[in-house]
Amino acid sequence: MFVSFELMMAVIIAAAVLPAIVMLVYIYRHDRLEAESPKLLRMLVFMGILSTAFAMVAETVGEAALSQAGVTGRAYNFILFFLIVAGAEEGSKYLLLKKKTWRNPEFNCQFDGVVYATFVSLGFALWENISYVMTLGLGTAVLRAVTAVPGHACFGVYMGAFYGIAKRFERVGDKASSKFYRALSLLAPMVLHGTYDYIATEGSTFFTILFFAFIILLFSTALKLVKRMSREDIYI
Numbered sequence: 001m002f003v004s005f006e007l008m009m010a011v012i013i014a015a016a017v018l019p020a021i022v023m024l025v026y027i028y029r030h031d032r033l034e035a036e037s038p039k040l041l042r043m044l045v046f047m048g049i050l051s052t053a054f055a056m057v058a059e060t061v062g063e064a065a066l067s068q069a070g071v072t073g074r075a076y077n078f079i080l081f082f083l084i085v086a087g088a089e090e091g092s093k094y095l096l097l098k099k100k101t102w103r104n105p106e107f108n109c110q111f112d113g114v115v116y117a118t119f120v121s122l123g124f125a126l127w128e129n130i131s132y133v134m135t136l137g138l139g140t141a142v143l144r145a146v147t148a149v150p151g152h153a154c155f156g157v158y159m160g161a162f163y164g165i166a167k168r169f170e171r172v173g174d175k176a177s178s179k180f181y182r183a184l185s186l187l188a189p190m191v192l193h194g195t196y197d198y199i200a201t202e203g204s205t206f207f208t209i210l211f212f213a214f215i216i217l218l219f220s221t222a223l224k225l226v227k228r229m230s231r232e233d234i235y236i
Helices: 005-029 038-068 073-101 112-136 138-146 148-171 175-202 205-231
Strands: none
Touching: 005 112, 005 148, 038 073, 038 112, 073 112, 073 148, 073 175, 112 138, 112 148, 112 175, 112 205, 138 148, 148 175, 148 205, 175 205
């Protein structure tokens, strides 16, 4: 049967978009105290998409500098994935997240941090996924649907958990604690992101097994964190 180009493109885009939408709905439904405005949530998804451009520039510059330094082997991979890639991607998400939400009057519950950071992260994953799937096809969509997209969501959960705590401390005037948890809201997803990429690219049987074990642990702990923080949410 002949399948039109338009239909094929629609299927490919749907396959790229659907995993992110499922994760967004899951997080949104756990915001039990006070739902965020659709306008703000749309803006945060857009901020995530925009952060891909900032990350791409930072990664290009970082990789060029790393190559010029002559670093090779596993040291190269470690610096690339933990500092350059994770730093560029999570740093871009964090900067736009903070710019759009830190002083927003809607940020009045601790769990809001999880919602905001996850929506930014999934905006990033949404655009990244479309780019990969458009280039590499539907087979890529299946793999990324169960690894990369939920992975970005998990990074967002950890970023948002510490970000929400930082906002609570800021509201009570504890600036030192607020800065500490803001730092954790960037460093925690960087470590998780760097670990994800580093293990995924090693290629050996051992690291393949380790990668899937890491994925299962990452997803399960993030889901438990979402449920616990939703259940224990408080106004700030």
